[in-house]
Amino acid sequence: MSRLQVAVIDYGMGNLRSVANAFKAVAPDIAIAVTSDPAVIADAERVVFPGQGAMPDCIRELDARNLRQAVMAATSTKPFLGICIGLQMLFEHSEEGDVSGLGVYPGEVKRFPVDRMIDAQGGKMKVPHMGWSQVHQTHAHEMWAGIPDQSRFYYVHSYYVAPTEGALTAATTAYPFDYTCAIARDNVFAVQFHPEKSAEAGLQLLRNFVNWKP
Amino acid sequence: MGCAKRIIPCLDVTDGRVVKGVNFLELRDAGDPVEIAQRYNEQGADELTFLDITASSDNRDLILHIIERVAEQVFIPLTVGGGVRKVEDVRRLLNAGADKISINTTAVLNPQVVEDAASRFGSQCIVVAIDAKKVDNQPFEWEVFTHGGRNPTGLDAVKWAEKMVSLGAGELLVTSMDRDGTKIGFNNPLNKAISDAVAVPLIASGGVGNLQHLVEGVTLGGADAVLAASIFHYGEFTVQQAKAYMRQHGIEVR
Numbered sequence: 033m034s035r036l037q038v039a040v041i042d043y044g045m046g047n048l049r050s051v052a053n054a055f056k057a058v059a060p061d062i063a064i065a066v067t068s069d070p071a072v073i074a075d076a077e078r079v080v081f082p083g084q085g086a087m088p089d090c091i092r093e094l095d096a097r098n099l100r101q102a103v104m105a106a107t108s109t110k111p112f113l114g115i116c117i118g119l120q121m122l123f124e125h126s127e128e129g130d131v132s133g134l135g136v137y138p139g140e141v142k143r144f145p146v147d148r149m150i151d152a153q154g155g156k157m158k159v160p161h162m163g164w165s166q167v168h169q170t171h172a173h174e175m176w177a178g179i180p181d182q183s184r185f186y187y188v189h190s191y192y193v194a195p196t197e198g199a200l201t202a203a204t205t206a207y208p209f210d211y212t213c214a215i216a217r218d219n220v221f222a223v224q225f226h227p228e229k230s231a232e233a234g235l236q237l238l239r240n241f242v243n244w245k246p
Numbered sequence: 247m248g249c250a251k252r253i254i255p256c257l258d259v260t261d262g263r264v265v266k267g268v269n270f271l272e273l274r275d276a277g278d279p280v281e282i283a284q285r286y287n288e289q290g291a292d293e294l295t296f297l298d299i300t301a302s303s304d305n306r307d308l309i310l311h312i313i314e315r316v317a318e319q320v321f322i323p324l325t326v327g328g329g330v331r332k333v334e335d336v337r338r339l340l341n342a343g344a345d346k347i348s349i350n351t352t353a354v355l356n357p358q359v360v361e362d363a364a365s366r367f368g369s370q371c372i373v374v375a376i377d378a379k380k381v382d383n384q385p386f387e388w389e390v391f392t393h394g395g396r397n398p399t400g401l402d403a404v405k406w407a408e409k410m411v412s413l414g415a416g417e418l419l420v421t422s423m424d425r426d427g428t429k430i431g432f433n434n435p436l437n438k439a440i441s442d443a444v445a446v447p448l449i450a451s452g453g454v455g456n457l458q459h460l461v462e463g464v465t466l467g468g469a470d471a472v473l474a475a476s477i478f479h480y481g482e483f484t485v486q487q488a489k490a491y492m493r494q495h496g497i498e499v500r
Contacts, residue, residue, distance in 0.1 A: 085368030
């Protein structure tokens with residue numbers, strides 16, 4: 033089998049077809065596969081780490097498939113894109129189920145606090161945060177190429193990441209307070225929103241990932 | 247700041263075709279599902295909902311092909327509802343490319359399906375659809391109906407909404423059976439009562455006849471998203487026009 037350009041890590045959590053579909057739409061000639069084979073992941077040029085559902089389930093399923101090592105190796109060796117729980121799992125700990133994450137970066141995954149979910153008019157803001165919110169790019173990055181600052185991306189989540197190191201943050205979203213919705217460090221870029229469901233802005237991000245040379 | 251209010255065109259599917267009709271009569275082919283979905287996507291639709299109205303269970307799988315084709319080319323969230331009876335139905339629709347599955351009659355007949363599906367696939371993909379009607383023979387105002395509004399359940403719509411959220415519903419699609427097809431506007435008091443009672447987002451449905459109704463769905467009904475069919479299908483308004491109007495009225499849209 034020839035070398036994959038993009039490996040989408042499948043650990044049994046959620047439907048990864050939309051991620052693969054979106055990559056095929058922006059890079060029709062690319063060799064892409066949804067895989068749970070550590071050897072294929074190790075050999076791939078780029079790795080996508082998605083995630084849906086609850087983080088404790090994601091960590092459990094990842095370990096059940098012996099994929100923790102493959103994910104950890106990819107975060108230090110090749111272009112790596114985390115999506116949604118794939119961002120959250122990179123941190124040390126989550127309030128969701130009080131579980132440990134992979135601990136690639138220091139920080140906590142927190143639940144949206146009910147008492148702070150009030151909009152400017154005093155109305156109740158819903159949890160999960162579901163829908164299209166603006167992404168404020170806090171510093172320039174190749175992954176933002178062709179994406180105007182404050183573009184809207186599609187979100188669905190009840191927990192958000194709070195990195196210990198502010199410099200890790202590549203973008204923030206206000207819901208209703210500013211939180212980190214994207215992180216960047218070396219070869220790793222990870223986002224809370226779903227680029228595969230974010231129409232043109234999301235497709236542009238995936239296009240940028242395919243071309244990214246960290 | 248926050249989250250844009252969503253506009254969701256709803257497409258009816260029967261026997262594997264996207265159709266349009268008046269009150270389910272004289273169903274006509276509305277065109278190629280991918281083309282329709284792409285058109286709404288280009289107009290700025292925030293999500294698409296496909297409602298399977300197929301009468302015969304034999305032909306219900308045909309919607310899977312539509313979802314597969316649309317999901318290959320349209321990159322916004324896709325919700326599918328109609329005829330979802332088992333956790334296995336949820337799984338197959340998700341695998342075909344749906345992002346969220348809407349459960350209606352089955353939620354009443356067998357609430358365990360909601361709980362099982364949410365725990366297996368996550369609350370983010372489980373929408374509970376509630377069809378409610380104003381009643382005067384109950385100690386509450388709005389009653390849940392099933393089977394397209396034919397069968398009363400004796401359930402208080404607001405209490406039912408709370409129960410569905412406690413079982414794992416990540417979103418509620420609330421349709422006023424009194425308003426559906428009337429074009430006189432959403433049932434905003436119903437939506438407001440439910441929206442205030444739960445933490446999860448509410449999609450208002452049933453009764454949209456003009457763009458002011460969409461605004462009122464948000465401002466009066468507390469909806470996080472508004473769903474409409476006919477005003478978009480028959481070309482009365484585009485999604486762009488709807489968004490421009492909502493924006494003029496101070497509502498955050500994409």
